[in-house]
Amino acid sequence: xxxLRVPTRPPKPFQPQPWRDRRLELILGNLLRAGVLISAxxxxxxxxxxxxxxxxxxxxxxxxxxxxxDYRTIPGVIHSVMNGxxxxxxxxxxxxxxxxxxxxxxxxxxxxxxxRDRLYVIFTxxxxxxxxxxxxxxxxxx
Amino acid sequence: MTVLGxxxxxxxxxxxxxxxxxxxxxxxxxxxVPLLTILFHVDIRYAIGASLVSxxxxxxxxxxxxxxxxxxxxxxxxxxxxxxxxxxxxxxxxATRIPTSALAVIFGGVLLYSAYxxxxxRPLDQRNLPPDPLATKLRLNGSFPDLGGKRDYNVQHVPxxxxxxxxxxxxxxxxxxxxxxxxxxxMDQAMxxxxxxxxxxxxxxxxxxxxxxxxxxxxxxxxxxxxxMPVMLGVLGGSLVGTxxxxxxxTKSLRLVFSLVILVLGLQMLYKGLWGKI
Numbered sequence: 489x490x491x492l493r494v495p496t497r498p499p500k501p502f503q504p505q506p507w508r509d510r511r512l513e514l515i516l517g518n519l520l521r522a523g524v525l526i527s528a529x530x531x532x533x534x535x536x537x538x539x540x541x542x543x544x545x546x547x548x549x550x551x552x553x554x555x556x557x558d559y560r561t562i563p564g565v566i567h568s569v570m571n572g573x574x575x576x577x578x579x580x581x582x583x584x585x586x587x588x589x590x591x592x593x594x595x596x597x598x599x600x601x602x603x604r605d606r607l608y609v610i611f612t613x614x615x616x617x618x619x620x621x622x623x624x625x626x627x628x629x630x
Numbered sequence: 631m632t633v634l635g636x637x638x639x640x641x642x643x644x645x646x647x648x649x650x651x652x653x654x655x656x657x658x659x660x661x662x663v664p665l666l667t668i669l670f671h672v673d674i675r676y677a678i679g680a681s682l683v684s685x686x687x688x689x690x691x692x693x694x695x696x697x698x699x700x701x702x703x704x705x706x707x708x709x710x711x712x713x714x715x716x717x718x719x720x721x722x723x724x725a726t727r728i729p730t731s732a733l734a735v736i737f738g739g740v741l742l743y744s745a746y747x748x749x750x751x752r753p754l755d756q757r758n759l760p761p762d763p764l765a766t767k768l769r770l771n772g773s774f775p776d777l778g779g780k781r782d783y784n785v786q787h788v789p790x791x792x793x794x795x796x797x798x799x800x801x802x803x804x805x806x807x808x809x810x811x812x813x814x815x816x817m818d819q820a821m822x823x824x825x826x827x828x829x830x831x832x833x834x835x836x837x838x839x840x841x842x843x844x845x846x847x848x849x850x851x852x853x854x855x856x857x858x859m860p861v862m863l864g865v866l867g868g869s870l871v872g873t874x875x876x877x878x879x880x881t882k883s884l885r886l887v888f889s890l891v892i893l894v895l896g897l898q899m900l901y902k903g904l905w906g907k908i
Contacts, residue, residue, distance in 0.1 A: 513704055520690040520837070528687070528866055535859045539634060547636035547856070552673040554851030561849065578855035579848075582683050582862070586848070588690050589841040596708060607768070611708050615838065618715040622722075623845035 512599040523588030527581045534577030641860035648868025654885045659685045664895040678806035679852030684865035689837030702830040714799030715842040721803025722843035734903030741896030744811040748889040764788045791821035803843035808836040
């Protein structure tokens with residue numbers, strides 16, 4: 489347990505979740521579904537290009553080689569999409585997919601701020617920082 | 631096998647895993663990695679990368695449907711995500727340093743535990759528990775629609791649950807799974823969250839947890855577009871179809887079959903890991 493900063497105001501007596509919580513969740517749920525559908529569409533488009541070009545090559549995943557930087561870093565992925573590569577487009581779709589929960593957490597920060605729930609704004613910012621550290625810190629290719 | 635044939639077969643198997651996972655509520659991700667490594671001889675690192683991506687897709691895809699039912703508790707989710715995302719980051723860093731045979735052994739253990747848990751009757755929801763001071767301070771307690779109106783619940787044992795969720799996150803990052811089995815332990819058994827609330831809330835959390843380790847996997851070159859594409863599209867399609875045709879009456883025998891599959895795959899992974907065949 490990390491030490492928690494208890495708000496200086498006296499704690500409010502427990503109240504059932506306000507209706508705003510529920511509306512916030514509905515918006516977030518739809519946001520997630522839209523993000524997944526968009527990323528699946530991008531992956532599918534990439535799949536068509538990839539399969540049209542490489543359908544008859546042998547598939548081999550027995551040996552781990554690691555992906556080239558074009559499929560490992562955000563600048564690399566953008567570069568390979570610009571060159572019209574199917575696998576680049578697939579990776580772009582997967583990046584969008586990874587970004588979807590991050591977008592959800594970002595919106596939650598705003599939602600909790602609107603509810604003036606300082607404690608949960610802090611909690612959500614911690615989660616957001618971890619997610620951004622993981623995605624940007626490791627895949628900017630620096 | 632050619633790229634076209636491989637893509638088609640992997641997509642079909644992933645579709646079946648997603649469908650069975652959502653029909654039985656046991657999650658499709660846990661069988662994907664063993665299937666890819668045992669049936670298709672895919673290196674376990676590629677398999678974990680592809681599975682992790684599909685976990686995000688199913689979690690986020692189902693979230694909208696779950697939220698409408700009004701069971702999930704966004705505060706419990708967000709608070710425990712601090713633990714799971716930290717754990718996931720640690721798991722992902724460990725995964726790149728642990729030998730693949732050790733990964734297979736840990737995976738086998740998790741599969742066996744999941745198979746055991748799926749046969750165990752779930753603990754009865756306890757009603758009228760006293761409010762826990764820490765849970766009250768963190769505003770984790772809530773209510774959900776139940777037969778005959780609203781039912782309130784009080785969350786228990788917050789530190790134990792939080793630590794267990796850290797472990798769930800670490801396993802998720804290490805093995806590329808949703809680690810539903812550990813979440814049941816943390817949320818149902820330690821924190822005493824009612825079953826419906828814990829299932830829907832944990833589904834909400836799985837995507838965020840997986841996203842925390844996905845960045846690390848992507849940058850280490852574990853996510854291969856040619857493999858992740860059929861896995862992600864297949865599992866997503868299967869789970870979306872599964873949530874539509876959910877028929878409660880017939881899931882019992884299906885659940886038995888699926889837990890047997892999990893058991894067999896768990897033994898295989900243990901064997902392969904211990905005898906260094908992976």
